[in-house]
Amino acid sequence: xxxxxxxxxxxxxxxxxxxxxxxxxxxxxxxxxxxxxxxxxxxxxxxxxxxxxxxxxxxxxxxxxxxxxxxxxxxxxxxxxxxxxxxxxxxxxxxxxxxxxxxxxxxxxxxxxxxxxxxxxxxxxxxxxxxxxxxxxxxxxxxxxxxxxxxxxxxxxxxxxxxxxxxxxxxxxxxxxxxxxxxxxxxxxxxxxxxxxxxxxxxxxxxxxxxxxxxxxxxxxxxxxxxxxxxxxxxxxxxxxxxxxxxxxxxxxxxxxxxxxxxxxxxxxxxxxxxxxxxxxxxxxxxxxxxxxxxxxxxxxxxxxxxxxxxxxxxxxxxxxxxxxxxxxxxxxxxxxxxxxxxxxxxxxxxxxxxxxxxxxxxxxxxxxxxxxxxxxxxxxxxxxxxxxxxxxxxxxxxxxxxxxxxxxxxxxxxxxxxxxxxxxxxxxxxxxxxxxxxxxxxxxx
Amino acid sequence: xxxxxxxxxxxxxxxxxxxxxxxxxxxxxxxxxxxxxxxxxxxxxxxxxxxxxxxxxxxxxxxxxxxxxxxxxxxxxxxxxxxxxxxxxxxxxxxxxxxxxxxxxxxxxxxxxxxxxxxxxxxxxxxxxxxxxxxxxxxxxxxxxxxxxxxxxxxxxxxxxxxxxxxxxxxxxxxxxxxxxxxxxxx
Numbered sequence: 052x053x054x055x056x057x058x059x060x061x062x063x064x065x066x067x068x069x070x071x072x073x074x075x076x077x078x079x080x081x082x083x084x085x086x087x088x089x090x091x092x093x094x095x096x097x098x099x100x101x102x103x104x105x106x107x108x109x110x111x112x113x114x115x116x117x118x119x120x121x122x123x124x125x126x127x128x129x130x131x132x133x134x135x136x137x138x139x140x141x142x143x144x145x146x147x148x149x150x151x152x153x154x155x156x157x158x159x160x161x162x163x164x165x166x167x168x169x170x171x172x173x174x175x176x177x178x179x180x181x182x183x184x185x186x187x188x189x190x191x192x193x194x195x196x197x198x199x200x201x202x203x204x205x206x207x208x209x210x211x212x213x214x215x216x217x218x219x220x221x222x223x224x225x226x227x228x229x230x231x232x233x234x235x236x237x238x239x240x241x242x243x244x245x246x247x248x249x250x251x252x253x254x255x256x257x258x259x260x261x262x263x264x265x266x267x268x269x270x271x272x273x274x275x276x277x278x279x280x281x282x283x284x285x286x287x288x289x290x291x292x293x294x295x296x297x298x299x300x301x302x303x304x305x306x307x308x309x310x311x312x313x314x315x316x317x318x319x320x321x322x323x324x325x326x327x328x329x330x331x332x333x334x335x336x337x338x339x340x341x342x343x344x345x346x347x348x349x350x351x352x353x354x355x356x357x358x359x360x361x362x363x364x365x366x367x368x369x370x371x372x373x374x375x376x377x378x379x380x381x382x383x384x385x386x387x388x389x390x391x392x393x394x395x396x397x398x399x400x401x402x403x404x405x406x407x408x409x410x411x412x413x414x415x416x417x418x419x420x421x422x423x424x425x426x427x428x429x430x431x432x433x434x435x436x437x438x439x440x441x442x443x444x445x446x447x448x449x450x451x452x453x454x455x456x457x458x459x460x461x462x463x464x465x466x467x468x469x470x471x472x473x474x475x476x477x478x479x480x481x482x483x484x485x486x487x488x489x490x491x492x493x494x495x496x497x
Numbered sequence: 498x499x500x501x502x503x504x505x506x507x508x509x510x511x512x513x514x515x516x517x518x519x520x521x522x523x524x525x526x527x528x529x530x531x532x533x534x535x536x537x538x539x540x541x542x543x544x545x546x547x548x549x550x551x552x553x554x555x556x557x558x559x560x561x562x563x564x565x566x567x568x569x570x571x572x573x574x575x576x577x578x579x580x581x582x583x584x585x586x587x588x589x590x591x592x593x594x595x596x597x598x599x600x601x602x603x604x605x606x607x608x609x610x611x612x613x614x615x616x617x618x619x620x621x622x623x624x625x626x627x628x629x630x631x632x633x634x635x636x637x638x639x640x641x642x643x644x645x646x647x648x649x650x651x652x653x654x655x656x657x658x659x660x661x662x663x664x665x666x667x668x669x670x671x672x673x674x675x676x677x678x679x680x681x682x683x684x
Contacts, residue, residue, distance in 0.1 A: 063586075065586045069585040069588070070587040072558070072585070072597070073585060073587065076597060076636055076641060077641065077642045078641035155587060156584070156586065156587055156589045157589065158588070159588045159591060160654035162588070163654055302669050305668075305669055
């Protein structure tokens with residue numbers, strides 16, 4: 052079962068504490084609040100997998116909180132906590148979108164089965180999303196493009212580190228092209244004839260990760276009808292790219308460390324050791340050193356991975372590259388959509404150059420894709436760009452943070468606070484958007 | 498400053514009447530899994546202070562707090578063993594409870610001697626008690642529940658699950674225990 056992020060809402064301290072203590076033994080991340088108002092504040096700022104919500108609360112009732120939570124984040128599963136006298140209300144709550152209800156005190160096994168069921172459903176949904184994203188990735192072609200000084204330094208570094216066998220850690224914000232840098236290292240390395248196998252550690256559901264990486268032997272578990280090679284085995288003679296390595300679970304950190312130390316691994320259910328013949332390139336948008344300090348990333352694995360490291364510069368630090376990249380994306384998307392658009396207008400290019408691109412190259416790519424789709428003439432106009440809304444076409448002013456905050460707000464308003472669509476337009480994933488909303492204290496006004 | 502495991506025993510502390518035959522096998526298992534010596538001593542005479550009069554059960558968190566206050570300085574952890582029925586307010590009952598990463602834990606024999614519906618390999622209550630004692634002690638060493646069904650840190654929903662698990666840590670939990678011991682300067 053995956054680790055769940057849980058919010059407990061109950062006005063009785065002793066119940067909050069006992070439920071929190073119990074759930075933490077299962078390694079869930081648990082927060083507690085005493086009122087509906089506080090709960091809504093938290094749900095606006097952060098994403099929760101499960102909300103345990105007492106029906107009878109002082110102030111705003113559990114039913115009101117349920118309705119508002121369903122509006123703010125329909126992906127959060129709400130479990131109502133009820134006493135014997137309120138079962139009919141709990142049944143009403145389920146009609147209003149609650150996942151289930153529990154009668155307090157709960158049977159311990161009932162609680163654990165319920166959480167497992169919720170997390171399994173979420174894992175299945177993520178799995179489907181992962182498979183769709185993987186299909187989309189396979190159908191795209193991308194290259195590192197740019198002539199800026201910042202990117203030229205990266206090219207030089209890639210040339211230097213490529214021939215070595217050392218592990219490389221590529222850091223940088225979301226959308227800066229870390230995977231492209233890893234591919235470039237692979238292409239210039241002695242392993243270039245071998246495969247480049249990418250693993251997005253943040254996207255693969257936890258329960259699939261072990262068999263995905265290590266493969267499995269026929270009969271290792273009920274569904275293992277045939278023997279399957281994992282990505283480590285598929286990377287034989289080439290490069291294994293571990294994207295979002297900061298997202299891997301403590302268990303997988305132990306397994307990876309063992310592979311890197313012993314240069315051997317086993318398929319799940321297998322007894323024959325398999326040689327780990329690949330070079331590892333890892334990437335992250337997180338600060339691994341800080342994660343080590345916080346105890347969420349193993350220090351020994353950090354030193355194994357962080358042998359050589361470099362940072363991909365954010366797009367706002369290499370704006371000189373924007374025209375070249377925008378033209379590249381324009382050609383690509385006009386070919387894909389079969390549209391006749393020859394150029395980007397001067398006004399549109401000015402917009403592209405003044406904007407700060409918090410979602411980096413991926414956001415630029417998405418902006419051009421959208422402009423090609425909605426564009427009517429032979430040129431991309433400023434109004435075709437998603438960054439050119441009424442709010443953002445004003446001279447931005449202020450600090451980078453203010454600009455980013457305002458842009459996020461504008462997109463949220465544009466999409467009616469649809470988190471999924473907003474994240475897509477911004478070119479970042481939903482968790483990054485939630486984190487930014489939390490950081491900038493962006494919350495929907497009631 | 499003490500830095501050796503040999504100087505920091507785990508205290509096994511019966512609370513109220515507990516079958517004396519339970520204690521030596523628990524001591525052996527604790528020594529084997531955690532690598533600390535054990536000592537047996539009663540620090541609480543009774544747990545009436547934790548009785549919930551309506552539920553007629555004993556609030557395990559309150560007992561844990563009392564145990565933590567009474568554990569001798571030289572002992573690294575304390576494991577309370579009781580025959581009373583334990584609960585925490587949100588749940589109907591618990592087999593035991595521990596302070597996650599803390600010093601005290603407790604297990605109860607109360608619900609461990611029931612028979613299971615499908616006793617494939619039904620064990621006696623001593624084996625079950627040992628497993629639950631090791632499990633709760635594991636929590637005090639910061640170990641969380643483990644998905645490996647045979648690992649001692651696996652959360653058991655039923656006595657059948659308890660019977661099915663082994664008396665050992667899986668390889669992940671062994672590494673995580675070593676991490677914690679290193680963090681404590683005892684690795």
